[in-house]
Amino acid sequence: MNxxxxxxxxxxxxxxxxxxxxxxxxxxxASTWSGREPIRVGVVGAxxxxxxxxxxxxxxxxxxxxxxxxxxxxxxxxxxRRASAAEGFGSLGEMxxxxxxLGAVVVATPTHTHRAxxxxxxxxxxxxxxxxxxxxxxxxxxxxxxxxxxxxxxVAAGLQGRSNPVYTLARGFFRSDSVRxxxxxxxxxxxxTSWVSPSRDADRYKALNWKLDPEISLGLAxxxxxxxxxxxxxxxxxxxxxxxxxxAIRLHDDGRTVHDTIACTFLFEDGAALQxxxxxxxxxxxxxxxxxxxxxxxxxxxxxxxxxxEADAPTQGWEVYANRQQFHNDEGITxxxxxxxxxxxxxxxxxxxLPNTSLYYxxxxxxxxxxxxxxxxxxxxxxxxxxxxxxxxxxxxxxGGAVKIEVPSx
Amino acid sequence: xxxxxxxxxxxxxxxxxxxAGGARGARDARAAGEEALGLIxxxxxRLSAFEAGSMVSRLNxxxxxxxxxxxxxxxxxxxACERIRRASGGAFDAARGAITRGRxxxxxxxxxxxxxxPSGSIELDSAATTVRLLDGxxxxxxxxxxxxxLDAALEALLEGGVxxxxxxxxxSTIVALGAPPGxxxxxxxxxxxxxxxxxxxxxxxxxxxxxxxxxxxxVIDPRDGGAPRASEAGVCIGASALETDAWATALMxxxxxxxxxxxxxxxxxxxxxxxxxxxxxxxTIELDLKETHA
Numbered sequence: 001m002n003x004x005x006x007x008x009x010x011x012x013x014x015x016x017x018x019x020x021x022x023x024x025x026x027x028x029x030a031s032t033w034s035g036r037e038p039i040r041v042g043v044v045g046a047x048x049x050x051x052x053x054x055x056x057x058x059x060x061x062x063x064x065x066x067x068x069x070x071x072x073x074x075x076x077x078x079x080x081r082r083a084s085a086a087e088g089f090g091s092l093g094e095m096x097x098x099x100x101x102l103g104a105v106v107v108a109t110p111t112h113t114h115r116a117x118x119x120x121x122x123x124x125x126x127x128x129x130x131x132x133x134x135x136x137x138x139x140x141x142x143x144x145x146x147x148x149x150x151x152x153x154x155v156a157a158g159l160q161g162r163s164n165p166v167y168t169l170a171r172g173f174f175r176s177d178s179v180r181x182x183x184x185x186x187x188x189x190x191x192x193t194s195w196v197s198p199s200r201d202a203d204r205y206k207a208l209n210w211k212l213d214p215e216i217s218l219g220l221a222x223x224x225x226x227x228x229x230x231x232x233x234x235x236x237x238x239x240x241x242x243x244x245x246x247x248a249i250r251l252h253d254d255g256r257t258v259h260d261t262i263a264c265t266f267l268f269e270d271g272a273a274l275q276x277x278x279x280x281x282x283x284x285x286x287x288x289x290x291x292x293x294x295x296x297x298x299x300x301x302x303x304x305x306x307x308x309x310e311a312d313a314p315t316q317g318w319e320v321y322a323n324r325q326q327f328h329n330d331e332g333i334t335x336x337x338x339x340x341x342x343x344x345x346x347x348x349x350x351x352x353x354l355p356n357t358s359l360y361y362x363x364x365x366x367x368x369x370x371x372x373x374x375x376x377x378x379x380x381x382x383x384x385x386x387x388x389x390x391x392x393x394x395x396x397x398x399x400g401g402a403v404k405i406e407v408p409s410x
Numbered sequence: 411x412x413x414x415x416x417x418x419x420x421x422x423x424x425x426x427x428x429x430a431g432g433a434r435g436a437r438d439a440r441a442a443g444e445e446a447l448g449l450i451x452x453x454x455x456r457l458s459a460f461e462a463g464s465m466v467s468r469l470n471x472x473x474x475x476x477x478x479x480x481x482x483x484x485x486x487x488x489x490a491c492e493r494i495r496r497a498s499g500g501a502f503d504a505a506r507g508a509i510t511r512g513r514x515x516x517x518x519x520x521x522x523x524x525x526x527x528p529s530g531s532i533e534l535d536s537a538a539t540t541v542r543l544l545d546g547x548x549x550x551x552x553x554x555x556x557x558x559x560l561d562a563a564l565e566a567l568l569e570g571g572v573x574x575x576x577x578x579x580x581x582s583t584i585v586a587l588g589a590p591p592g593x594x595x596x597x598x599x600x601x602x603x604x605x606x607x608x609x610x611x612x613x614x615x616x617x618x619x620x621x622x623x624x625x626x627x628x629v630i631d632p633r634d635g636g637a638p639r640a641s642e643a644g645v646c647i648g649a650s651a652l653e654t655d656a657w658a659t660a661l662m663x664x665x666x667x668x669x670x671x672x673x674x675x676x677x678x679x680x681x682x683x684x685x686x687x688x689x690x691x692x693x694t695i696e697l698d699l700k701e702t703h704a
Contacts (some may be wrong), residue, residue, distance in 0.1 A: 053456075055481070058480065058481050059463070064479075074569065081481065081483045082481045082482075083482065084480060084482060085539055137625070194444060196438075196441035197437055197445065198441040198442040198566075198570030198571065199569075199570070200571040252435075253433075254433060254434070255433075319604075354463075355462035356462070357455075357462040357464050
């Protein structure tokens with residue numbers, strides 16, 4: 001893969017200050033809000049992700065949770081417990097009608113319902129944060145994109161790698177000479193979980209377990225993979241042209257047809273490949289992405305990142321600050337956001353691992369953009385493209401073959 | 411039986427679920443267990459003082475500043491902490507994290523007066539759902555969060571239709587739902603040696619706080635930063651794991667059952683090798699502590 005243009009651009013921007021520029025990125029900013037009134041947010045969807053969002057919003061000074069909305073009364077009740085004095089609603093329409101004071105809406109409903117919720121929320125003039133994958137069809141993605149283009153508010157999508165401080169730091173290295181020629185890419189997500197939500201009521205069971213419904217689920221490739229594929233898009237500036245997939249049920253043989261274990265291979269125009277594996281049957285290694293280059297490899301694991309330099313790679317200077325971790329025969333240089341400052345304070349090791357979740361930084365970025373402090377890290381357009389790759393991968397896994405990827409030009 | 415486990419709060423949580431209904435029953439039991447353990451993970455992420463991004467870490471960083479808005483769940487937990495602190499005369503005190511987390515070791519703390527904030531350093535405003543920590547206060551929910559998480563997990567099991575399960579956090583707080591197949595109650599051994607006391611539980615929780623073999627203990631008296639000297643172990647049995655978790659620690663520190671302890675809680679304190687058992691022993695609780703030894 002030819003990265004010369006990216007590398008030249010990066011070097012031009014940072015010049016001789018590569019070490020400092022690369023190692024002092026926009027560290028996890030404290031949640032400052034410059035004395036502004038916090039924006040009142042309504043959260044739609046109070047499942048596991050919705051509850052996580054409520055938890056992070058509670059920590060962000062720029063937000064005040066005004067309302068929680070879920071069609072499921074039990075989930076609504078549990079969501080309200082994760083907020084302070086928020087009002088509960090069973091429908092988005094009711095929430096928007098009765099709560100004029102809401103300035104922003106977070107969409108954390110099942111993927112196949114994003115279109116209806118996001119389009120209505122955007123049309124109401126609110127700022128909107130929509131979870132990813134953006135939708136379960138390209139058509140729905142494009143509908144959300146169309147609504148976002150005429151939005152009065154700030155609209156962002158939840159592909160969290162783009163606002164993650166460690167990922168931002170590592171991207172600076174990737175786009176400089178640190179990695180050099182890209183050799184290969186791989187990623188995985190392993191979790192031992194059934195993906196089943198319990199319920200004694202048959203209708204509720206079906207509604208809660210939409211991820212196991214082959215009619216509407218994007219499977220592991222779409223639901224999980226989209227977030228990780230986007231990291232490769234963001235780093236390389238390219239999208240794959242083809243994906244082949246395979247899936248199997250290796251553990252949860254409970255009548256499901258959505259695979260619990262998958263493998264995909266993405267091909268890029270220049271012959272580079274990205275290997276992806278995901279499973280619900282094993283947790284080893286968790287979730288990570290790896291870029292292997294002729295000078296170094298970069299491994300990213302959401303809260304942590306490492307660079308593994310080749311023995312013949314040139315010294316860049318910043319390594320003097322580095323904290324290192326041993327992985328069997330490999331020594332990883334820990335990528336630490338704000339390393340120079342921490343090093344000066346003698347607290348370098350305290351910077352290993354992000355203090356907050358990726359979700360926190362994504363929401364913080366969106367709230368900052370609402371306040372006029374920069375752009376959203378992930379636009380709806382980016383999410384349309386990333387989701388279209390996830391949708392294609394999901395199809396390749398279902399069909400057990402190769403699929404041509406057509407990324408919409410939005 | 412379905413058996414699932416996960417690490418959280420510096421220990422291992424485990425759930426064992428008895429089920430009927432073949433493969434479908436196993437699937438539903440597993441789903442309910444995963445939901446329960448997932449909630450425990452959420453409690454860890456939100457409440458661990460060792461997680462820099464947790465709400466508790468945020469509160470600790472803001473100690474001495476103004477009130478901080480928190481979610482209803484955390485607010486209710488801190489209300490319970492304050493209630494138990496008062497009832498236990500400070501033998502349980504979630505705001506003395508600097509002591510209980512070992513940064514003000516007993517002797518040094520006593521010598522220098524460096525005990526952090528005084529007892530009662532959490533100010534709670536129910537109307538605004540805000541928390542204010544006095545300067546020097548530091549929340550450590552280590553003696554109550556396991557129980558609270560287990561209560562939340564139990565709710566998830568019940569919601570998932572589970573009627574028979576045993577759930578524990580680090581084997582020190584145990585929740586017994588129903589009874590195992592073919593039995594009237596779950597039998598739980600308190601302590602690590604084979605001769606340790608047993609309790610039989612059905613729809614009840616038990617917490618054990620004690621000196622480990624060899625005399626080492628992890629409990630610190632929040633009143634003075636020293637190791638508890640009044641007893642070797644405290645046991646509390648009741649309907650809420652949150653209550654039993656906090657009270658087992660307080661009982662061990664105090665060495666006796668205070669008058670202010672809730673009437674629905676059974677207690678046992680091990681002093682000089684002998685158990686002192688008090689409180690209600692209803693039909694669902696069967697204390698069998700006679701065979702124990704120091």
